[in-house]
Amino acid sequence: MFAMIIEETGGPEVFRYAEVDTPAPESGQVLIRVACAGVNPADWKNRQGHLAQFRPYVFPYIIGFDAAGVVAAVGEGVQNCKVGDRVFTPTNHGQGGQGSYAEYTIASADRVAHIPPSLSFAEAAALPVAALTAWQGLFDRGGLQSGQAAMIHGGSGGVGSFAVQFAAHAGARVAATCSTPNVDYLRSLGVERVIDYRSEDIEAAVRQWAPDGLDYLMDAVGVSTLPRGLDLVRAGGTFVSIPTLVDDGDITAAIAAAQDKGVNREFSIMDDNACATTLEEIAGLLQRGAISLPPIKEYDLRDVVAAHEVLQRGHNRGKLVLCVADIDAC
Ligand SMILES: NC(=O)c1ccc[n+]([C@@H]2O[C@H](COP(=O)([O-])OP(=O)(O)OC[C@H]3O[C@@H](n4cnc5c(N)ncnc54)[C@H](OP(=O)(O)O)[C@@H]3O)[C@@H](O)[C@H]2O)c1
Numbered sequence: 001m002f003a004m005i006i007e008e009t010g011g012p013e014v015f016r017y018a019e020v021d022t023p024a025p026e027s028g029q030v031l032i033r034v035a036c037a038g039v040n041p042a043d044w045k046n047r048q049g050h051l052a053q054f055r056p057y058v059f060p061y062i063i064g065f066d067a068a069g070v071v072a073a074v075g076e077g078v079q080n081c082k083v084g085d086r087v088f089t090p091t092n093h094g095q096g097g098q099g100s101y102a103e104y105t106i107a108s109a110d111r112v113a114h115i116p117p118s119l120s121f122a123e124a125a126a127l128p129v130a131a132l133t134a135w136q137g138l139f140d141r142g143g144l145q146s147g148q149a150a151m152i153h154g155g156s157g158g159v160g161s162f163a164v165q166f167a168a169h170a171g172a173r174v175a176a177t178c179s180t181p182n183v184d185y186l187r188s189l190g191v192e193r194v195i196d197y198r199s200e201d202i203e204a205a206v207r208q209w210a211p212d213g214l215d216y217l218m219d220a221v222g223v224s225t226l227p228r229g230l231d232l233v234r235a236g237g238t239f240v241s242i243p244t245l246v247d248d249g250d251i252t253a254a255i256a257a258a259q260d261k262g263v264n265r266e267f268s269i270m271d272d273n274a275c276a277t278t279l280e281e282i283a284g285l286l287q288r289g290a291i292s293l294p295p296i297k298e299y300d301l302r303d304v305v306a307a308h309e310v311l312q313r314g315h316n317r318g319k320l321v322l323c324v325a326d327i328d329a330c
Contacts, residue, residue, distance in 0.1 A: 003102030004304050004322075005060040009049030012305040020060055023098065023106050025075035030112050032087060035121035035327040037100035037301070038066025039320040040129045040158065042245070044312045046099075050245045055096050064099030065090050067107070068115060068124035070327055078109045080276070086115040088124035090132065090275065101301060103325060111272055113279035116287045121327065124283070126296045126319035129270060130158035131282045137218050137240045137268040138166055144238075146171030148215035151206060151232070155191060156182035158319050159220040159242055161294035162282075164189050169290055172216070175209055177202060177226075182317055189292070197225075206232045213237060222247025223254075230254070235262040243267050294318030 001022040006014045025031040043063050045051070068088040071081050081087055089107040093099040097106050115124040137159075138144045150167045154160045155176025167174045168190040175193035176186050186194045195205045206214060213234030219226050219241045233239045239258060241248065251267055258265030285291045295318035299307040307320045 001103035003060075003062050003098075004301055005062055006047060007059045007061070009047060009052075009057060012047070012308050014047065015304050017302055018060065020062070020102070022104050025073055025078075025106055027076040028078060028109055029075040029092070029106050030071055030078055030081060030087070030089075030109050031073040032067055032069045032089065032105050032107060032112075033072040033327065034067045034069040034100055034103060034105055034324045036068045036125035036298075037064045037102075037322045037324055038068075038125040038128060038130075039307050039311055039322060040065055041311055041314075042129070044308045045245050047308065062098040062100075062102050062105075063093075064101040064105070064322075065093045066125050066128045066321075067091050067100035067105050068121040069325075071112075072104060074109070080109055081112055081114070086121070086124075087112045088115050088128060088279065089113065090128040090270070090272075094270075101304060101322060101324070111275045113276040113283065116283050118287050119283060122296055122298050122321045122323065123293055125321045126158075126293065127282060128279060130319060131162045132275060132278060133242055133268070133270040134159050134163035134166055134220075135278055135282065136270060136273075137220075137242055137266075138163060138170070138216075140273065141266040141268040142216055142218070142238045142240045144170055144172055144216050147173070149173045149175070149210040150216040151175040151177070151210075151214050151218070153177045153202075153217070153219045153226050153229070154221035155186045155189075155194075156317050157220060158294070158316075161189065161318055162291070163218055163220065164191050165291040167216075169285065175206065177221075179315060185317060202226070203228060203232065216240070218242065223249035230257055230261060230263060230265075233261075233263050238264040238266065240266045240268050243269055296321055298323055
């Protein structure tokens with residue numbers, strides 16, 4: 001198969017389009033012919049070598065967590081999907097497998113969800129990591145409840161675009177931060193109080209909107225951009241950070257400070273718990289029009305450098321995907 005590989009970590013110039021062995025599914029695994037691969041900030045950090053703290057890099061190495069495509073083969077014991085099914089998945093890349101910037105990728109069957117007919121491959125590829133991270137951070141780790149005052153710091157990005165909508169759909173009052181060009185975008189997603197961090201003081205805006213403090217805060221940007229986040233959350237509330245690998249501060253000290261204040265403090269790394277069922281639930285919300293897709297910019301796989309450069313600048317609205325193969329309209 002052809003894949004976008006790296007043979008060393010580094011800048012975007014390390015990408016090379018090359019022929020490599022096609023993987024074969026082991027027991028319990030699914031081989032997916034990739035139509036589209038989603039792009040996440042973790043991908044450029046992965047390319048730079050930041051995942052070395054979790055696992056060794058074995059070259060040639062294929063980046064990419066998110067994939068949407070068609071089941072090409074199944075390993076022994078797989079029952080939830082069959083050859084030809086349209087599926088999407090966060091793949092096995094987080095577990096050490098090769099990634100999705102390739103014609104074929106592998107995912108364990110419990111990480112594979114079916115794409116509803118109303119979603120294209122590009123739309124489905126935009127979902128897994130961003131939407132699951134938002135969902136788990138709000139509900140599984142955050143216990144967000146209807147009627148609570150919730151703020152998403154970084155509302156216009158991949159995680160934030162889903163988080164603000166899931167929170168509003170769950171009946172929370174939602175505030176979110178963004179830069180000036182994204183204010184109208186966040187209003188269109190149902191955010192009650194959009195805080196333009198370029199022109200407003202975040203703390204003053206939150207105090208005015210939620211005088212007793214936030215019930216829930218998600219930081220989906222990084223601690224250096226919200227150093228006094230804990231001050232915004234009421235005692236008994238919840239403060240969830242989405243770990244960034246590059247701007248997480250002193251996690252032990254942050255947990256201790258939150259304990260002193262009586263705030264539930266979580267650092268929510270996306271996990272595989274109920275991954276496929278949650279993805280299908282999210283796809284159902286989209287299909288019913290309960291939430292909408294963020295803007296999705298599509299790039300050819302060979303233009304991966306441009307996609308990484310956009311995402312690495314840190315101000316993309318919505319999601320980016322790489323089109324790998326024209327299985328049907330990608
Ligand atoms: N550990 C995990 O399991 C996990 C999973 C998913 C994501 N993540 C991490 O979570 C972070 C967000 O991911 P993502 O996919 O949402 O990234 P993204 O699509 O690049 O979005 C980042 C957003 O941050 C906003 N932003 C930048 N500077 C800001 C500032 N000073 N104040 C407020 N907002 C600011 C930008 O909005 P504006 O242009 O409006 O400023 C941008 O839309 C990344 O670091 C990613 O690696 C971790």
